[in-house]
Amino acid sequence: MISTTGFLALCDSGYEPLRKENLATAGAGPYLIRVHASDRSSDGKKPRFLIQVIPGKRTGAETEPASSTIEESTGPLLVRTSFEQPDEWARLLQCLEGGSELHESISVIDNPAYAVFTAEQIQARIGRDDEDWPNSTVILIADERTLVSPDFPLLAVNNLPDEDEDDDPFRITLAAAGSFVVNLELANTGFGDWGRGVDADGVYREEHY
Known part of the structure; x- marks a missing residue:
């Protein structure tokens, strides 16, 4: 096996x-x-x-793909931190790969080394360029709450160096995350614009482009 x-x-x-x-x-x-x-x-x-x-025997010749580690990845990230729901994670990936615009613009980090990592711990592992700018400015986290909910509410984290009080983490459904990431990448909206639109349970659900 x-x-x-x-x-x-x-x-x-x-x-x-x-x-x-x-x-x-x-x-x-x-x-x-x-x-x-x-x-x-x-x-x-x-x-x-x-x-x-x-x-089994590990030959040592096998290498992890670049997207399996945070430090070597760039652009928007989807980081898995819960590994006790393999079937739910498989369904999340199936939804993600089913023609989603999010699939085309995000790097998936699926590595048990980051199990139960907090948002702060993930941010600390993001690589930076020569001017100390983070390689990834927006992070989506698939934690236990994400994987036990049918609409997969991902934890959205702003990793911009100049984040303000309006940029607190919030949750956004997988279905809405595509338009979220695209609009942030195009600078059409700011992170806080989305955080202020969450429902009463703290989850953003509206899809728009």
């Missing part, structure tokens, strides 16, 4: 994780799965299983 995301979980027949523990202890790469069963049917008891997850 090969884990491409650095996450493995034991699931039931409906593909629901039985436990939240990540079994891919060595990150992305090949794994050998061994299942040992003890036959206890003779005494009327259920069989017991021992499952071993053994990391």
